[in-house]
Amino acid sequence: MPGSFHGIGIANSALRNIQRALDVTGHNIANVNNRNYTRQTVDFGTEDPTTFFARGLQSLGSGVTITSVNRIRDLFLDGRRAGASADFGRMNSLAAGLQQLEGVLNEPGNNGVSAALNRFFDAFSGLSSNPSDPAARVEAQQAAKLLAQRVRGAAGDSSSVDAQLVSQTNAYAARVNDLSATIASLNDQIAEKTAAGASPNDLLDLRDSAFEELSGLVNAEAVRTETGGMRVFIGGFALVDEGGAHGIPTAFDAATGTFGSGANQVRVTGGRIGGTLEALQGVRRYRADLDAVADAIRDQVNTLHRTGVAPDGSTGLDLFSGTSAADFNLASEVAADPNRIAAGTSGVAGDGDLARAIAGLRDLPLPGLGGRTIEAFYTSVATRIGAETASAGDELETRRAVLDQIDAQKQSISGVSLDEEMANMLQLQRSYQAAARTLSQFDRMTEDLLGLLR
């Protein structure tokens, strides 16, 4: 049986709940610039009705209540976004790494290894044609020195890129472990709140945003449990589960993309880590190719040069020293005195046969270089890196477009629209005004009643 002041109760419930709904709108507006925010809406429901007698038992409404504060989000999109984000992160790191490698290459132009190769072979052709010209001999020495410098420089620069990619990988792996710890801790907080019956929307946002960042770093997959928890897997490796976070091991092998070893092994194929490891493979492959070029030049040239007799009478000397590209250098004897460069084998001043044979190496297919000439080999290496960099750049744009499109869909569903919130606000404001008017109407009626008694 409703009391005399039942109407005041109804108006009161309206005022109170409309104000709460306005709070939710305010919260949405406040978070319009928060990228990780999911907009919230309010579901209104009626209070339990009361009954009264009038030609039988009648039901009478008791006002309004808020049944839930919803988080507007599409979990299916979240799943798609994780994959797209890992693909984008992978291409982003791969393209950036390959661009750095291309910078090391410094082709085409006059500043790369290929220009130094040309100058070297040309200088020996010049020496063969002018074996008694001191200037031709100095040019041969300087051209050999430049070639050694360029090869060494490229080896040094690619080592720096290598080291940088390794430390980047370590930093990303550390971040993955931070994020997995965050997710595990949020899992606990969310479970606690959920158990108390609340919907911890903002905590869910935090957890989703941690996972979004994680999915850009590594090919991670989130599985939501029935109790509201989130499990995260990288391949078959459980990064986060009910037992908490299990960090990925720190030691990694770039060639296979695996972290750790034995039973505790994670294979990373995507995300920034996956892309960085692929770039690292590219850098190491270039490094191996550069070593092959340095070895081929050193072996072939030295073998010939050792048979020569130099103007100062020295014989059996190497032209180049070192054991790889990193220490590829002009032999110290030859660096000290150009008259230790042999142009011929006879010791006669006009003999340029040896220098011509060295110049002729440029057109000789070499077994150490897959049966190609030194220049053809290096050109193919440069072309390969250029093509890989270009296709990584193109692929990156494709992946960016896919991710952008998913983000647009997500934004469309979950993003705050100020216009919409404004309209909501107006609606709530009007409702509040009407509820207040109802209250004052009851007040006046009550006043009239009390006036009768006076």
Place this chain on the structure above:
Amino acid sequence: MRISTGYQFGVQNDRISRTQTSLFEAQSRVTSGKRVATMSDDAATAGRGLTLRKAVSSAERYMANIEGANRDLKRTDSALDEANAILRRAYELAVKGSNGTADQTSRDGMVSEVEGLRKRLLDVANSKGANGQFLFAGRATDTKPFSLNDGAPVYHGDGGQVLVEAEAGETIAANVPGESLFGEAFAALKTIEDALRSGDATKLGEEGVAAAQSQMRRITQVRGEVGSRIQNLEAMSANHQRRIDDFTKAISDGEDVDLSQAITDYQAAELAYTAALQVTSRTLTMGLMDFLTG
């Protein structure tokens, strides 16, 4: 589709940044003139560019080799011209000395002139090239090839050819070994001198004249051969030059921008950027709030 505020701003920012990037790229293509600055700009073209650069670079080297060889061969030719003049003078002396009107006094005068000719011939036989190398020493270019021992020439050089790389794997000799050429020229002078000294007009008229003539013929023949080598080299050089021109053009065609195209692209990019800015400035200021009063 529902447009959220963040999305609206994000898309517009993105649009501005994308059109700005294109504008910047178009601008740098116009200012650098390069379409292919790195391998990834166009890997196939850039790779071909590397191969073409090698061809240009070696052609330039072969041209320089040829130029050096021609310089030496031209010096050789003028030395041989000088040797020819010496032999012509010896021939004239032999003819004059064999004439019945010549007496021994005038022949003795001719003997001292022949001695002078021998000295001049020695200088010619020891001629040097541009790098200070002896032209007629064979490959022993740092050894003075001829000395005289009691009027008889002694050769210190060898019979080797100084080879110049004029094309890949193609060599041409840039020298003429002088042993027999100058040896026999000295011998001709000796024959004439001896006959002048002994007053043997018959020997002078027959052997002396014949020796001078045969050496002059030989030198002319060698000069002809040197001349044809120079011509061959010049033809090869012209061929290299043509290749350099062709390849340089091919590199430029592949790697440089077509300027009118680049400028048109730049204008298009500028238009797109301006449009993005205008659209953004109009839509960003629009919202329900602007239309609500109170």
